[in-house]
Amino acid sequence: MSVEFQNVVKRYGAATAVAGISFTVESGTLVTLLGPSGCGKTTTLRMIAGLELPSEGRIAIAGRDVTTLGATQRDVSMVFQCYALFPHMNVLENVCYGLRRSGQSRDDAARHAREGLLQVGLKDYEARQPSELSGGQQQRVAVARALVLKPSVLLFDEPLSNLDARLRRQMREEIRELQQRLGLTVVYVTHDQQEAMAVSDRIIVMNAGRIEQQGSPRDLYERPATPFLARFMGESNPARGLLRRLDPATVRVRLGDCEIDVANATAADGEATVAIRPESIAVERPGAAGVNSLAGTIAKTSYLGTHMEYSIDTAAGVLFAICPHVERALAAGEPVALRLAPRGVLVVEG
Amino acid sequence: MISRAPLAWSVAGLLAAIALPWYALQEGLDSGAWLGGLWSSEDYASGLAQTIEHGKWWLAPVLVALVICLATALMQTRQRRGTLLLIASAAGLLLFAAQALGIGLRGWSTGWLTTVFGELDSRQVGLGAGGAVVMVALLSLLSIGLALRGGFGGDAFVAGAVTTVAASIVLFTAWPILRILIQAFQDGDGLLAPALLVERLATEKIWSLRCLAGGGRCGVAWNTLFLALGCGIGTTALGLAFALIVTRTSFGFKKTLRVLTVLPIVTPPFVIGLALILVFGRAGVVNQFLEWSMGIEPTRWIYGFQGVFLAQLFAFTPVAFLVLIGVVEGVSPTLEEASQTLRADRWATFTTVSLPLMRPGLANAFLVGFIESIADFGNPIVLGGDYGVLSTEIYFAVVGAQLDYGRAASLALLLLVFALGAFFLQRRVVGTGSYATISGKGDSGLPTPLPALARRAAAWVALPWAAFTLMLYGFAFVGGLVKVWGRDYTPTLDHYTKAFAVERTADGLLWTGAAWNSFWTTLKLAAIAAPLTAALGLIAAWLLVRQRFAGRSALEFATMLSFAVPGTVIGVAYVFAFNVPPIEITGTAMIIVLCFVFRNMPVGVRAGMAAMSQIDRSLDEASLTLRGRAPQTLVYVVLPLLRPAIVGALVYGFVRAVTTVSAVVFLVTAEYELATTYIILRVINGDYGLAIAYSCALIVLMLAVILLIQFAVGDRRLGRRAVALKGGRA
Known part of the structure; x- marks a missing residue:
């Protein structure tokens, strides 16, 4: 079990963003958090990352209770919606960043970073600045940067929303292929139902801070439990x-x-x-x-x-x-x- | 880090309690004389020795708290360790504060403590190195405890930063201001007497309105308010005119207008007042011309409301311009284009869309003008004549023959109320809606040109004004280069040699100029204060923009509030708060540096917050998920992207420290004399030549420092596209 949520609640003042959810993510699977905007899926992802701490409940990653640990102390890494590449570092420095912070020597970090860039097909781009890359290439750098840390869980926050439709299909196939090839545990957030069905082993549909239903893409499409789900998963x-x-x-x-x-x-x-x-x-x-x-x-x-x-x-x-x-x-x-x-x-x- | 930090801080605190003198030393720590008397001498003894050997039993619980904190290092469970650490350090701090405040120079510090506990024949002087380190250690342990329990995102660094910033604001801003409140209610013997405040404030001298009825003078409170209202409205109107000309017309000398914005930053505030004397004073060129051509007797017309008002208008209009130019540029051209496609002509667009969108900026500019005016000390003292305002009145109550601290505190309280009143009024006006029209989306519209009427009005008001401002600076410059202004216009460098003479003797260089002493002191203290100001300001900004924690809005409010407190009030407050134990630093260089830091920090906070909100938050979060802890994120990601803000904060910290008058005028001593206070004294003595020469030298120096810092810190390296800050997306 790579990620485990037990009755997790997140409140901001009087507003409740996540209203008591429990789920597990098995090792080596890609699980998608799917829902309309404001449903709490991104908050949930950020609680896995440790960027938000839950108001109530318990979170465990790889069997370890991490409920009160911050992002740095958790064995996860994240690919951001806007990629969040450091604009003052080149591609290699960006990918090295996490390795250096984890205590690797400059040479080791560079070696591992190059391996990571090779994995995402950006071998010859290490000296470029992020601003000199296309959107898809920036996305790959962001993936490589997260990947090289070999985290227990890799998180994706709407990674394709800044790409055009054609590139979006290509990137989601690449992400899925990479996940299966390396046996990664991935939690993926999107509001796009087709994207979710295309990449996921399992989908957790959220609505208004609660889990509406979870299951395989086929389960959810063919056996939706609620009118919301029938409406949200495909047209009906x-x-x-x-x-x-x-x-x-x-x-x-x-x-x-x-x-x-x-x-x-x-x-x-x-x-x-x-x-x-x-x-x-x-x-x-x-x-x-x-x-x-x-x-x-x-x-x-x-x-x-x-x-x-x-x-x-x-x-x-x-x-x-x-x-x-x-x-x-x-x-x-x-x-x-x-x-x-x-x-x-x-x-x-x- | 988490596991070693509590151990390290407990040990540091205990070492300080054993091996450093607990109380402040007369001769300072660097003399080394205390080493021999650490145990035996009551003056030099460490905390432990004071407790055991010298009967200061009330220090014992503080030391016990430290020992308990040390013991927590042995505990295993994170949560429980955090709880115990939290309780022990919080109790230690409370006891620390209680004994520091409760026992003073004459035993128990207040009457009721004596009644409860009986006479205490022991006494405490100000805190020294040992006490200070113990306090810092306890604060650090407190923040570690909070972080261990999952507070502040579980990050000890963030927790430590929050406690540091909060504690320092409480100690050096809130506490002094609280002291003013107390002082205003106390009589000469330190007894509480609320009726005294009413008596002190309800006098003719403060509230008289006779000037309106014709004949007689108004009270200083009304004087201050009239001046501030006039200055606020005037500077806002002029600043808007300048801003519109620069952004919305094809006026050719925009660069020159931009220069105007730098001048007030590098100029001590009274320089304009001096220049006005050179033009309109009894020996000024205008009076002399009138006497020569028409035989009109020279008048003292410039001294009084007119003079101070003009000087403040000249001095603070550039500040309003600086505020408003950002606002005018921020009005989205797309909205104006939308208005025009909806059948509104240029004039209607300007009055119904552009101006209302600028409303928060206008309110802000007014507030700045208002507060600058009531806080201004230099111009009223130079030009005020009989026209007294609160800041000069306070000065005379503290340093003058009256020596009435209670009156000074009451007047300072009144000044504070005015400033905070304006501050809250402004928040009411702006608080009704956010007009932030700069979004991340590209805005490709073109700014709409001004309607002809508005353009003409702006040009007719602003351009002569700009020319006159530059002329005044010119006069100020020339004034230092002639023998005696008004009588003998022979060019001379006498004033400069008098101030800055250096003689070469057998023993090396001898700094014989009259200004050197204050000059070097100013440079030294400003150079110490600037990095502290920048660091504290940027850390506070980082916390406010990037971290979420309980009490965040309170902290933000406190920093913004200290921005609204006039310098005169801060100065008086420092005198009251820090001339008695537990923090006894009046007359030292330290109090001046602290005053610089906490007076100028809000500017650093604002600059940092503005810069930081331009950097996408996800960059920080990316670093955190990539194993970069908060301090590393700050060093490797945030600071490199913040270089322009660092430059800004350093420059501001330094330049404002050099040019400030109002706050430090109460804190300087013969030993630590500052450039501005020295100049003011020269002006009061009528020695204009030296004062002007010194001011010009300061202005040149400031410009040099700005260039130097700019050069040293450099630009941020962002690759090809300097503007691509949003997560590196092209």
Whole structure:
């Protein structure tokens, strides 16, 4: 167990940033703290780093209680959102900094720093000033600087938010590849759900200072426990449906004129909120969809190259659907019939 | 560090208690005579000897506290060790303070202690080296204890820095001011008599308003207020005009206007007053011209309100300019452009967007002008004539024939109330909203040119004024180079030789000039004070900007508050607080240095805070997560990026120490005479030539020092892009 939080609370005066959370991070895994801005994820990360000390609760890193220890005394290092490269030092001096502070000789530090730069593919850049590097290169220097200390836990605070979209994908793949190659324990903070799903072994979703749900990316996407999660992890349409249990593992959900049998072991009979994934709605012409379908009318359409997006008025409310068939696009005002794939209909409350 | 630090400090404290004289020595520590009498002599004895041999039993608990702290070094659990350390050192400090304050030169220091405990036939003089080291050790142990218990982010260095800054502000700012309060309520024998304060303050001489009714003079309180209001409004208006001209017009001599901002920093505050005498005084050029051309009898017109007001306006307008130029530049051009795209013409934009955005800056400039004016001592004493103000009144109460400390304290209290009143009023005005319009985002808009009317008004007011200011400085310079101003304009270097003569004799160089003594003392004390001022100011700034701890806002408030306390008040307060035990340093060089440091520290704090808030906080945090402890982070990351602020703080610390008058005028002695007080005395004696020559020499010296420090500290090395401070992002 590399990181362990037990009922950790963080207050700033009257405001509570983190309201009692517990979780663990296993060695060698990449765990993401995900949530909207202000949910307490960055505060949580900073409490792991020791940049904030908790108001209540207990934090252990690598089995050692570090609750009252400051950042310097903990075996963690961090990659900052804005990289925080020291502008008055060159690349090598930046990477050496932590090694020198840990008591290594100048030569040892330089040797280890060069190894670190090699790992991130910046072998020939050691004499550059940070201001002479591109955003992606600065990011790699920041990673190398944290990496060379061989910390028990490596922390990333929204590391990709200052990069453009193309570079962002490349960097997140590099970070994931590096983590798996070196077997690092990483805690990663982001507000971008796609980024979280792409890099993580496990995701901890936070909201308003609490943990909403934690699990693998697939768990969270396919079995969200709350309406918040269904909304936050990918897009979803909230709708009211009527539930009736068929057997211990299945409920039948009635939405307008159509009924869908959904795998669910807990929901009670009666009215409930369901979330419908837009990609699981098949938009058909009326008649082509068969009997068990939801009738509607196209309200808005958008052409996005790879797919179509529709807003559709139905008896269950306005549904947002994604349709890959750009070649037979529908126009606003056309009547349609919607078929719902059972795995895209999620009972989130009730 | 954590494990060794408590051990080291306890041992240091105990060693000091055993091997250093506890009390202050008449002849100073460096004589070495105390070594023989460490145990036997009551004057020289160490803390331990005083306790055992000389019957000072009340020192025993303090020493026991130190021993307990030493014992904690053996304990294992961090938390428990911290708790015990905290309790022992806090108890030690409390007992230390209690005995230091409770037992003075004549046994128990107050009546009720005598009644409770009976007569004490022992006595205590001021603290010496031993006592001081023990106190510092206990303070350090206290901060280590706090850090061990998870306070201050678990960092002993931060904890130590906070306690150091807080304790020194309490000792050398809060305590003296508290003493003024006490003194104002005491009669001549030290008895409390609240009615006396009313009696002292409720007099005609202070509150009379006869001047408004025509005939007669107003009281000094009103005089001070009228002057300060006039000075605050005047300097703010002029400063704004200058700032607008420099930033918003295509005026060609902007560099020259910038020079104006340096002058008041390097000039002793009364130089402008002197120059005004040369122009408007009885022997001044204006009077002489009028007498020569029209036979008008020379008047003493300049002496009084007009003279002091003019002098302060000239002297402090550059300060207001300095404050306002940052504010005017800070108004985001984008907001003004937005206003213009919303159908507002230039004039409407200026009055409805730009000016309101400058409101905090205007309030700030007014406050500075107001406080500079009420604190000003040099100009009123040079030009005031019959027009008395509080600062001169206090001076005469302390050094004059009256020698009435109670009255001085009461007047100082009044002055303090005025200053703090202005301070709180300003915070009310600014406190209603933050107008910080400089953001990290690029602001590509162009500053909107001034509307024609405002431009013309600014130009007509400001430019003649600037020319006149420069002319006054010119007169001041020439005044030192002629025989007798007004009578004999023969060029001469007499005044300079009189002040700075050096004779070569058989025994080497002989510094025979009249100014050398005060000159060297000033340089020496200012050179000691400047690095201390800079260090304390920057550390306080670092704590305030970068650390979060309980009492942070109280500390910030205390440093800001001491900025508002007029120098005259500080000077008087130091006299009252430090001429009796436990800290007995009146008449020494140390009290002057301390006064310099704590008088000028707030400037260092402000400069440091401004500079530090430009450096992204994540740089510090990166260093912390990279195993750099707080002191290392400070040394390797923060300080290299703060070089311009260090230069600023050093220059300010030095230059203000050299040019200050109001505070130190109470603290100088024949042995430790300072340049400014020497000059003031020359002026009072009517010896203008020497005074002017000396002032010019000081100005030149200050400029040289600024250049030297700039050169020595150098620029920060940021690679190609000097402005890329935000985490190194290009």
